[in-house]
Amino acid sequence: MTILSTSDADIAIAAAALRSGKLVALPTETVYGLGASARDSLALARVFAAKRRPAFDPLIVHVASPEEADQVADMSLPWAKEAARRFWPGPLTLVLPKRDWVPDLATSGLATVALRCPGLDLTRRIIAEAGVPVAAPSANLFGQLSPTTAGHVAAGLAEAVDYIVDGGPCRYGVESTVLDLSMDPPLVLRPGGLSLEELRRVIPGVQLFDRSTTSPRAPGQLPSHYAPAKPLRLFPAGSLPAALVERRGDACLALVCFGKRSAVAIEAAIKGGASPASLHDLSPAADPVEAAAALFSLLHRLDAGDCTEIWAERLPDDGLGLAVNDRLYKASVKPEAESGPDHG
Ligand code: TXA
Ligand code: MG
Numbered sequence: 001m002t003i004l005s006t007s008d009a010d011i012a013i014a015a016a017a018l019r020s021g022k023l024v025a026l027p028t029e030t031v032y033g034l035g036a037s038a039r040d041s042l043a044l045a046r047v048f049a050a051k052r053r054p055a056f057d058p059l060i061v062h063v064a065s066p067e068e069a070d071q072v073a074d075m076s077l078p079w080a081k082e083a084a085r086r087f088w089p090g091p092l093t094l095v096l097p098k099r100d101w102v103p104d105l106a107t108s109g110l111a112t113v114a115l116r117c118p119g120l121d122l123t124r125r126i127i128a129e130a131g132v133p134v135a136a137p138s139a140n141l142f143g144q145l146s147p148t149t150a151g152h153v154a155a156g157l158a159e160a161v162d163y164i165v166d167g168g169p170c171r172y173g174v175e176s177t178v179l180d181l182s183m184d185p186p187l188v189l190r191p192g193g194l195s196l197e198e199l200r201r202v203i204p205g206v207q208l209f210d211r212s213t214t215s216p217r218a219p220g221q222l223p224s225h226y227a228p229a230k231p232l233r234l235f236p237a238g239s240l241p242a243a244l245v246e247r248r249g250d251a252c253l254a255l256v257c258f259g260k261r262s263a264v265a266i267e268a269a270i271k272g273g274a275s276p277a278s279l280h281d282l283s284p285a286a287d288p289v290e291a292a293a294a295l296f297s298l299l300h301r302l303d304a305g306d307c308t309e310i311w312a313e314r315l316p317d318d319g320l321g322l323a324v325n326d327r328l329y330k331a332s333v334k335p336e337a338e339s340g341p342d343h344g
Contacts, residue, residue, distance in 0.1 A: 091193025
């Protein structure tokens, strides 16, 4: 990890690093963010690995100017342009329908994306030079406090980031206000740097998400996890070959595994079986970061393809394996059966 200053030369280094898929912690006016190119799924997976998040929470995508928002999200929804005109650049994040190219890993498979144009000139300069929108959650380990200095970032994430741009302490010190404009009336999902009073002066009907009165299943509050339409069965690591040998029925299976060793064992079991099955290795090198980057797009592809059932093997719970397993588990639970444990 290298600490960068705010000199032109260092900004150029940070921008080039972002463009090439590296992780760069950046100051914003709210808190430091752990930045990665929003166009690069592998870089996004590394963000989750670095934060050691147990599941994939959707990230905020940052743009260099309000005009660029339209490339990331549909700004034609009521209030979107007005909110952007009045409050950007600044500590307001808008949740809006995403453009097709935005990776599922950035949105946790949601059809909406959280988007903001940060208020600090330095952040916008770096994003503009990088030439890509930058996805950035707060630059802290999961469950720890958001960082408001480069020192906080280094204390938690020194091993995991390539660069930290030291722009001094953050002016606000609290995260941005998250406003869901895909809901009617618009709903504040997270109070933050922009006050509710200021927001209501421009959008009078704004509601504040209230945990005590609103079902935790309200859209936007908990990510509605990407679940394939096809049935997905989840198996303990290493147990797919045995399950294949014992299976009954003529389902056309898509088999999802992790690592060359399990792929070889499964292939041997497929050869012994009768009905068709295709094999999909999330990471031949058994790298959970690579598996995370591949997960959502594979599930989309399988859903659109001609298999009738998806059988997936769990990963070891190390690193991002836990998050991938969490998503596979949620994808394997049918909505009717979800009343028991909370899968949020
Ligand atoms: O001030 C900030 O917002 C900082 C700086 C770095 O910009 N970023 C930040 O990111 O706080 P993070 O990942 O720690 O928080 C993102 C919040 C989460 O509460 C997440 O659930 C919500 O935004 N979020 C992201 N995408 C969403 C979506 N599509 N729908 C609903 N909520 C979303
Ligand atoms: Mg955070």
